[in-house]
Amino acid sequence: MTKVNLGIIGGGQLGSLLAMAAKKLNIKTTIFSDDEEAPAKNYCDYFIFGNYQNDEQIYNFIEKVDVVTFEFENIPYDTLKKINLKKKVYPNPEINKIVQNRFSEKNFINKLNIKTTDYKFIKSELDIKNNKNLLPGLLKTCTLGYDGKGQFKLNSVSDLINFKIDYKKEFILEKLIDLKKEISVVLTRFNKNSYETYEPIENVHKEQILRSSKIPAEVSNDLSLSSKKCAIQIAEELNYVGTLCVEFFIDKKDNLYVNEIAPRVHNSGHLTINSHNISQFENHIRAVCELEKLNTKKNFNAQMINLIGDDILKYRNKKISENEFFFDYKKTKVKPKRKMGHLTKIFKI
Ligand code: ADP
Numbered sequence: 520m521t522k523v524n525l526g527i528i529g530g531g532q533l534g535s536l537l538a539m540a541a542k543k544l545n546i547k548t549t550i551f552s553d554d555e556e557a558p559a560k561n562y563c564d565y566f567i568f569g570n571y572q573n574d575e576q577i578y579n580f581i582e583k584v585d586v587v588t589f590e591f592e593n594i595p596y597d598t599l600k601k602i603n604l605k606k607k608v609y610p611n612p613e614i615n616k617i618v619q620n621r622f623s624e625k626n627f628i629n630k631l632n633i634k635t636t637d638y639k640f641i642k643s644e645l646d647i648k649n650n651k652n653l654l655p656g657l658l659k660t661c662t663l664g665y666d667g668k669g670q671f672k673l674n675s676v677s678d679l680i681n682f683k684i685d686y687k688k689e690f691i692l693e694k695l696i697d698l699k700k701e702i703s704v705v706l707t708r709f710n711k712n713s714y715e716t717y718e719p720i721e722n723v724h725k726e727q728i729l730r731s732s733k734i735p736a737e738v739s740n741d742l743s744l745s746s747k748k749c750a751i752q753i754a755e756e757l758n759y760v761g762t763l764c765v766e767f768f769i770d771k772k773d774n775l776y777v778n779e780i781a782p783r784v785h786n787s788g789h790l791t792i793n794s795h796n797i798s799q800f801e802n803h804i805r806a807v808c809e810l811e812k813l814n815t816k817k818n819f820n821a822q823m824i825n826l827i828g829d830d831i832l833k834y835r836n837k838k839i840s841e842n843e844f845f846f847d848y849k850k851t852k853v854k855p856k857r858k859m860g861h862l863t864k865i866f867k868i
């Protein structure tokens with residue numbers, strides 16, 4: 520087989536972990552990033568620094584690669600569409616169009632008869648006042664939010680005075696769910712009805728940022744099965760190729776809601792590097808490069824802890840136990856609320 524050169528757009532920790540998985544499979548990687556100091560620079564074979572909207576730089580990138588994927592979903596849709604005319608982009612850019620916007624993402628999920636939180640499109644303060652039934656709620660920008668960025672918690676309309684909200688942007692107002700827990704399902708779709716699905720992962724968030732993930736998730740068999748069924752239904756409907764993550768809320772009455780879809784490898788799936796024979800990253804590479812699909816099996820239970828901001832400093836010099844795996848994303852600057860690395864502990868099944 521000729522050597523594949525995989526193009527990856529985005530050079531953060533997900534890009535790094537994808538490049539590491541590709542290396543194992545003897546696949547070369549070319550990373551295109553708008554950050555000159557992108558951490559993935561340390562792991563890829565070729566690195567191109569450029570702007571996601573600069574045609575010349577984009578064309579230079581696609582000339583060098585055979586197939587393209589991405590580590591984050593917010594690359595301009597027009598850019599992905601242009602690339603897809605020359606080299607295959609997996610997953611398909613039409614999927615980004617749906618999930619880049621929280622409103623169209625939730626409409627899509629509801630059309631499949633899968634429950635989400637109640638939500639309304641918001642263009643003005645009056646829209647919020649007219650939807651008091653959604654309070655307490657979260658006002659979220661429709662686009663470009665991550666790790667809780669662009670979210671405002673509203674217990675009542677009077678809380679609006681605490682924030683300066685720019686109504687030139689589009690928002691949704693989402694009813695707050697009385698959370699019992701959060702889980703995610705990570706799967707890799709290779710082809711029609713051809714999947715490797717990981718078991719549900721239980722996630723703990725603090726201040727809207729993922730802090731830790733573990734398997735097995737402590738949920739009933741019913742919830743486990745229905746979350747996997749929802750994730751597969753979503754992937755099938757999207758004609759998805761690659762690794763996908765669906766985040767779920769479970770409320771105090773054990774109702775299951777889809778929170779959001781990540782059309783990419785996901786932070787909660789990092790533990791699969793050490794818990795499974797094949798990680799979410801390797802499966803993604805296998806799917807998008809059309810390699811063989813192998814039977815994915817769990818070897819260990821696991822817990823992953825995100826190292827955020829200063830947390831990383833104490834781990835850099837710490838002795839790591841035999842059942843622990845430390846990942847340093849080698850970001851040049853430590854910043855509060857920034858994901859700097861993670862630690863995975865494995866346990867006998
Ligand atoms: P992001 O795109 O930043 O990941 P999310 O919509 O997933 O945004 O929100 C991040 C976290 O905030 C969720 O994982 C959850 O802990 C909390 N959260 C978000 N929306 C709700 C909601 N409607 N009800 C309860 N908690 C929520």
Ligand code: MG
Binds near residue numbers: 766779
């Ligand atoms: Mg989320």
